[in-house]
Amino acid sequence: MNMLGKVLEHYQLVASVIFVIGVVGFLARRNVLVQLMSIELMLNAVNLALVAFNRAHGEDMNGQVFAFFIIAVAAAEVAVGLAIILNFFRLRSTVDADAADSLKH
Amino acid sequence: MSAELIMALSPFLAVGGGALLLMLAEAFGAPAPAAGKAPDAGSGRSGELALGAAVILIGGALLSAASWAAGPSTTGEAAKVAPHLLLDNYTLFFCFTLCIGGAITALLAGGYQPEHRIDRGEFFPLLLLSTLGAMALAAAGDLLTLFVALETMSLGVYAMCGLRRGSVRAAEAALKYFLLGSFAAALMLFGFALLYGATGHMDLAGIGEAVKSIGAAESTVSAPMVIVGLVLTLVGLAFKVSAVPFHMWTPDAYEGAPTPTSTYMAIAVKSAAFAVMLRVLLTGFGDERLMSWGTGWPPAVALMAVLTMFVGNVVAGRQESVKRMLAYSSIAHAGYAMVGIVAAMRSEAAESSVLFYLLVYTVSTAGAFGALILCGSRGAEAVSYDDLAGLGKRHPAAALAFSLFILSLLGMPPTGGFFAKFYVFQSAMDAGLYPLVVIGVLNSALGAYYYLKVLVYMYFREPLPGAPVAVPMRSGMVGAALVLSAIMVLVLGISPGFSFEMALSAALPR
Numbered sequence: 001m002n003m004l005g006k007v008l009e010h011y012q013l014v015a016s017v018i019f020v021i022g023v024v025g026f027l028a029r030r031n032v033l034v035q036l037m038s039i040e041l042m043l044n045a046v047n048l049a050l051v052a053f054n055r056a057h058g059e060d061m062n063g064q065v066f067a068f069f070i071i072a073v074a075a076a077e078v079a080v081g082l083a084i085i086l087n088f089f090r091l092r093s094t095v096d097a098d099a100a101d102s103l104k105h
Numbered sequence: 106m107s108a109e110l111i112m113a114l115s116p117f118l119a120v121g122g123g124a125l126l127l128m129l130a131e132a133f134g135a136p137a138p139a140a141g142k143a144p145d146a147g148s149g150r151s152g153e154l155a156l157g158a159a160v161i162l163i164g165g166a167l168l169s170a171a172s173w174a175a176g177p178s179t180t181g182e183a184a185k186v187a188p189h190l191l192l193d194n195y196t197l198f199f200c201f202t203l204c205i206g207g208a209i210t211a212l213l214a215g216g217y218q219p220e221h222r223i224d225r226g227e228f229f230p231l232l233l234l235s236t237l238g239a240m241a242l243a244a245a246g247d248l249l250t251l252f253v254a255l256e257t258m259s260l261g262v263y264a265m266c267g268l269r270r271g272s273v274r275a276a277e278a279a280l281k282y283f284l285l286g287s288f289a290a291a292l293m294l295f296g297f298a299l300l301y302g303a304t305g306h307m308d309l310a311g312i313g314e315a316v317k318s319i320g321a322a323e324s325t326v327s328a329p330m331v332i333v334g335l336v337l338t339l340v341g342l343a344f345k346v347s348a349v350p351f352h353m354w355t356p357d358a359y360e361g362a363p364t365p366t367s368t369y370m371a372i373a374v375k376s377a378a379f380a381v382m383l384r385v386l387l388t389g390f391g392d393e394r395l396m397s398w399g400t401g402w403p404p405a406v407a408l409m410a411v412l413t414m415f416v417g418n419v420v421a422g423r424q425e426s427v428k429r430m431l432a433y434s435s436i437a438h439a440g441y442a443m444v445g446i447v448a449a450m451r452s453e454a455a456e457s458s459v460l461f462y463l464l465v466y467t468v469s470t471a472g473a474f475g476a477l478i479l480c481g482s483r484g485a486e487a488v489s490y491d492d493l494a495g496l497g498k499r500h501p502a503a504a505l506a507f508s509l510f511i512l513s514l515l516g517m518p519p520t521g522g523f524f525a526k527f528y529v530f531q532s533a534m535d536a537g538l539y540p541l542v543v544i545g546v547l548n549s550a551l552g553a554y555y556y557l558k559v560l561v562y563m564y565f566r567e568p569l570p571g572a573p574v575a576v577p578m579r580s581g582m583v584g585a586a587l588v589l590s591a592i593m594v595l596v597l598g599i600s601p602g603f604s605f606e607m608a609l610s611a612a613l614p615r
Contacts, residue, residue: 012302019295026288035284042291046298053302062307066249070294073256077287080263084283087267088276097284100277103357 004056011052019045032085032095036078043074112175113183113192115168116200117240120207123161124233127154131226149224155215155582158229159208162236166204173197173607188246188308195460198611199243199380202464205593206372207236209471209586214365216580217478221486223269223363232369235261239377246388247308248297251381252290255345259286262374266362278361282370285344285354293341299334300389303327309389317392335390335402342385345378346439349412356420359432367428368474371435372467379442379463383456387449387613396450407447411544413440418551425489430555431473434514437552438466444545445529448536453615455532457608458525464604465513465525465597472510472590479503479583480575487575490562496575497564503577504563506587513594515556516549521597528605 018041025038047067054063085095092099111118131154173194183192190196211232218224238257245251263286267279301307303326304315316331318324340351347355359367386402395401417437424430442462448455480487480496480503487493497504513520516527526549533542568574597604 015298022291026284032280032284036287039284039287039291042288043294046291046294049295049298050301053298053305056302057305062249063301066252066297066301066307069249069253073253076260077256080260081283081287084263084267084276084279087270088280091271091273091276097280100280102273103277103281103361 008052008056012049015045015049015052018042018048030097032088032097035097036081036085040074040078043070046070107182109182110185112172114186114190115172116165116197116204117190117237117244119161119168120165120204120233120237120240123158123164124230124237127157127161127233128230130154130157131230149219150226151218151224151228152215152582154226154229155211155218158211158233159215159582161233162204162208162211165236165240166201166208169197169200169204173201188310189250190241190244191246192244193613194611195380195384195613196240196244198460198464198608199376200240202376202467203236203239203243203373205589206376206467206471207232207239207369209468209475209590210365210369210373212582212586212589213368213471213475213478214363216578216583216586217363217365220483220578220580221363222483225268228265228268228365231261231265235259235265235369236373239373242377243380243384245381245384246310248301249307251385252294252297255290255293255381258374258377259290259345262366262370265366265369266358268363268366272361274361275363276361278358281354282358282362289341289344289351292337296334296337296341299330299337303330303334309385312389313391316390316395320394335395336405338385339382339402339405342378342382343409346375346382346443347436348409348439348443349416349436350409352413352416352436355436356429356432359435360426360429364428364474364478367432368471371431371470371474375435375439376463376467379439379446379459383446383449383459384613386446387456387615391615398450401450403447403450406443407538407541410440410443410447410541413437413443414544414548415440418548418555422551422555424555427477427490427493427559428474428488431470431477434552434555435470437548438470438514440548441526441529441545442466444533444538444541447541448529448533448538451536452532453612454609455529455536456612457605458528458532460608460611461601461605462525462529464608465521465594468590468593468597469510469513469520469522472506472587472594473514475583475587475590476503476507476510478578479580479587480507480577482576482578485573485576490558491569491572492575493559493562494566494568495563496577499574500577506591507563508560509591509594511556511559513598515553519595519598521594521601523598524601524605525597528601 022038022042050063050067235258238254241254263283269275304312306312344351421433445459513522516522530542
């Protein structure tokens with residue numbers, strides 16, 4: 001059990017690092033596509049954490065099932081997101097988030 | 106499935122099945138788009154589809170009322186779907202609110218879309234599926250359902266937001282809403298992962314039990330993980346209810362989106378997010394320590410409530426666009442509702458006051474946006490205050506409707522808005538939160554400035570010579586939506602007792 005705890009800690013650390021990279025990427029980069037990729041990175045960090053925690057709470061498969069749901073929903077989300085970005089690109093010929101400035105007061 | 110289970114699930118089945126039917130009707134019944142038409146012109150059948158959607162949603166509301174009357178379904182057959190869907194009175198109350206809000210939106214879109222030549226039928230299946238997600242969100246009893254329902258609701262709204270493909274402003278609104286919405290969802294998911302890791306439970310009740318055991322000798326639950334998980338979850342939900350400081354997307358998204366979509370975002374998305382926020386906080390973190398002022402979430406929520414009220418009201422006063430003003434006003438209203446959430450730590454009545462508040466807020470805001478839609482027509486959409494100048498003389502009916510909803514948002518008797526604010530502040534008083542009540546009342550007074558400005562422009566100003574004049578549109582559907590909202594605003598204002606009793610019996614068990 002101690003061994004498992006140790007390994008779990010490592011997974012937790014990796015997941016947190018990936019998650020923070022995603023958050024920083026989302027906040028710091030101004031390219032909308034990179035921002036979308038950063039969100040995907042955050043979701044993958046969540047998947048990793050969930051599957052690792054599932055190992056610790058082995059009696060059910062809730063964590064793994066959740067990870068599958070996240071993968072599926074993320075795919076749907078990307079489909080809608082890319083459509084929105086494509087439409088934005090068609091109108092403005094750029095994917096720079098700072099170009100989205102026509103709504104201001 | 107037994108009859109009991111079908112009865113309990115009937116609002117969900119009606120809305121979900123209706124969405125599939127409308128999708129088929131939209132796909133197979135539409136005439137092929139003629140060549141050379143504008144890309145957003147669509148099939149030109151919004152009217153029929155809107156009527157269908159409104160009938161389905163009102164059916165959903167009636168079925169919610171019917172299964173309420175049939176008795177609570179937390180036991181027996183219907184409990185089999187727990188904890189994924191909790192079919193208690195709380196859920197049914199929100200199903201009713203959300204279905205009414207969705208039906209009003211459908212009627213508004215049925216008038217707005219042909220008028221502004223974005224006659225696209227896909228709006229209505231999206232609306233129904235989003236409403237289904239919102240209802241499931243209110244019913245969610247575990248983190249998995251919560252996530253899937255939240256995304257079902259949001260994905261539909263992202264698409265509805267960018268419906269007008271040729272408009273830069275709509276594209277921007279959809280982009281901002283999508284990016285910040287998915288970012289918030291990802292933050293919340295990491296919070297979920299931590300909560301699951303700390304407690305080993307996905308269902309809110311199980312998390313609540315595990316959280317209660319923190320500090321006990323044999324407990325293995327890690328308190329820091331639970332706290333970080335709670336904070337991330339709260340941040341994600343605060344984005345959805347557009348609480349300050351997570352509100353940045355709200356004015357832009359509301360302003361750029363087609364007005365019916367703004368309406369929907371302001372009423373249904375916000376109500377559903379509040380529903381799940383209350384349930385997560387009270388069921389998952391309803392432990393005595395976590396609900397006390399010194400060691401729990403109430404100070405954080407109270408701080409957000411104060412910031413939300415002040416920022417919403419102060420910035421709303423500085424807007425020139427009425428639509429943007431209504432967006433900030435919806436932020437301010439989220440602040441008032443959060444006062445009720447803070448008070449819910451001490452009393453059940455406070456929780457019911459939030460439920461009642463959201464019902465009144467839904468019909469008043471839907472009406473106000475609807476009146477704004479009614480005041481404009483193709484090429485002459487009412488946007489700024491100047492567009493409303495002299496409307497009281499030119500089009501008394503439209504002006505009267507607008508005034509009624511504005512007064513309700515302001516909180517004047519005899520409209521529902523008065524009792525909504527009254528109950529929330531009353532319950533906060535009972536909970537001993539005097540500073541919050543004082544700030545809330547002060548903010549209501551601040552709000553009077555920009556709400557009354559609408560009335561002043563409509564009744565006491567004349568349009569500037571030569572300025573373009575907003576011409577009210579003619580649409581039976583928008584009229585019907587306004588009549589429905591007006592009746593509800595007045596009924597909730599003149600005899601709030603019945604609905605408040607309902608809200609009282611919908612409160613979550615402690």
